[in-house]
Amino acid sequence: MIDRVKIADTSAASGALMSIQALRGMSVMGIVLIHVQFYFSAKFGMPGFLPQFNIGAACVDVFFVISGFIMVYASERLFGQPGGMRTYFLRRIARIVPMYWAATTVILIYLVLQYGSVGAAMDGASLSYVIASYAFIPYATTFHPSGWPTPLHGVGWTLNYEMFFYTLFGLCIALPRRMLMLVLGSLFCVLIAVHYLWPDLPNPWAFWSNPLIIEFVFGMLIAGAYREGIRLRGWLAHALVFCALAVLGWSWYQAHFFDPSSWLRVPIWGVPALLIVGGFALSDKPVARNLFWRTFGFLGDASYSIYLVHTITLGVPRLLFSRWIDPTVWPWFYVAAMLAVMMAASLLFYLYVEKPVIAALQRRIDDGGRPQVKWPQRAEALAINSPASG
Numbered sequence: 001m002i003d004r005v006k007i008a009d010t011s012a013a014s015g016a017l018m019s020i021q022a023l024r025g026m027s028v029m030g031i032v033l034i035h036v037q038f039y040f041s042a043k044f045g046m047p048g049f050l051p052q053f054n055i056g057a058a059c060v061d062v063f064f065v066i067s068g069f070i071m072v073y074a075s076e077r078l079f080g081q082p083g084g085m086r087t088y089f090l091r092r093i094a095r096i097v098p099m100y101w102a103a104t105t106v107i108l109i110y111l112v113l114q115y116g117s118v119g120a121a122m123d124g125a126s127l128s129y130v131i132a133s134y135a136f137i138p139y140a141t142t143f144h145p146s147g148w149p150t151p152l153h154g155v156g157w158t159l160n161y162e163m164f165f166y167t168l169f170g171l172c173i174a175l176p177r178r179m180l181m182l183v184l185g186s187l188f189c190v191l192i193a194v195h196y197l198w199p200d201l202p203n204p205w206a207f208w209s210n211p212l213i214i215e216f217v218f219g220m221l222i223a224g225a226y227r228e229g230i231r232l233r234g235w236l237a238h239a240l241v242f243c244a245l246a247v248l249g250w251s252w253y254q255a256h257f258f259d260p261s262s263w264l265r266v267p268i269w270g271v272p273a274l275l276i277v278g279g280f281a282l283s284d285k286p287v288a289r290n291l292f293w294r295t296f297g298f299l300g301d302a303s304y305s306i307y308l309v310h311t312i313t314l315g316v317p318r319l320l321f322s323r324w325i326d327p328t329v330w331p332w333f334y335v336a337a338m339l340a341v342m343m344a345a346s347l348l349f350y351l352y353v354e355k356p357v358i359a360a361l362q363r364r365i366d367d368g369g370r371p372q373v374k375w376p377q378r379a380e381a382l383a384i385n386s387p388a389s390g
Contacts, residue, residue: 018293020070029157035311064219154311214270250267
């Protein structure tokens with residue numbers, strides 16, 4: 001049922017791990033669909049038009065597990081190496097910050113032009129809130145129904161978790177892989193225990209100690225197993241994924257929608273995410289390189305751009321057509337128009353902004369210091385990480 005294989009340092013992720021990239025593509029499309037549903041409910045007053053798809057929010061949990069997996073997998077050549085911390089942090093910043101700041105700035109400009117100030121648009125939001133949004137610092141607001149710390153770019157709350165994880169991971173990268181996993185996993189368990197014992201901690205500590213952070217540890221454990229050469233027979237990997245989908249299907253049927261602060265989110269959504277990513281990553285059978293997997297693999301490559309851009313462009317069809325085409329009469333026209341606009345804008349952003357900008361920044365990183373640490377090409381693509389809001 002479980003085999004052990006030898007893993008070379010040059011092991012490419014383009015075979016077995018292509019499935020992880022495709023999984024990212026599937027997950028980001030789940031996020032897109034749930035936001036389309038939310039938009040119809042909030043803006044068109046049609047909550048029952050589309051079937052409830054609350055389970056789409058569980059895609060965030062899948063992304064968190066993937067992030068933990070990729071950081072361990074793709075950082076193999078950096079653990080315990082001189083200059084590894086510098087290379088790691090520069091690459092993380094280049095991957096995440098420019099695109100997120102660009103998207104946040106678009107939203108900031110829109111709010112100022114439309115409402116005169118961010119405060120007028122967002123219930124008196126202060127300059128500190130804007131700065132915290134750019135700095136990936138959780139900032140308590142009244143904009144989320146439960147008071148959840150939501151940045152200027154609403155879906156960016158997940159990136160606040162990602163950057164917290166990336167920072168701690170980078171500070172520990174001078175350690176050997178196994179030691180890093182032990183230290184970081186233990187730290188996250190302690191933080192969650194503190195959160196349980198003192199649930200009224202102020203932010204950002206309440207945010208950073210939320211049980212959701214254990215999902216990064218799930219991903220690290222899968223990557224550790226992968227690097228140790230552990231593989232699952234195809235039928236067992238399929239069984240894990242099937243069991244996870246069964247739990248998620250039950251949750252979908254129950255119309256669960258777990259707030260990020262809910263303690264039920266990890267066992268009902270996070271554990272299935274662990275099983276799905278584990279089944280995909282550890283299967284001894286690489287996925288076929290057919291059109292289906294290549295398509296979702298491409299969407300996985302573009303998933304960070306899709307994540308950042310889709311909510312910005314979600315309302316464009318309504319702005320363009322609602323004067324002439326009534327959404328309550330032609331709702332499926334708006335579904336098609338939303339998906340077309342969101343995907344076109346996101347993919348163009350990926351091809352003509354994200355890819356060239358990140359490539360240029362990484363060339364400068366690779367040329368600007370010693371030692372130069374080359375990551376496997378597919379691992380580099382995977383390491384973009386694109387969690388999305390739910």
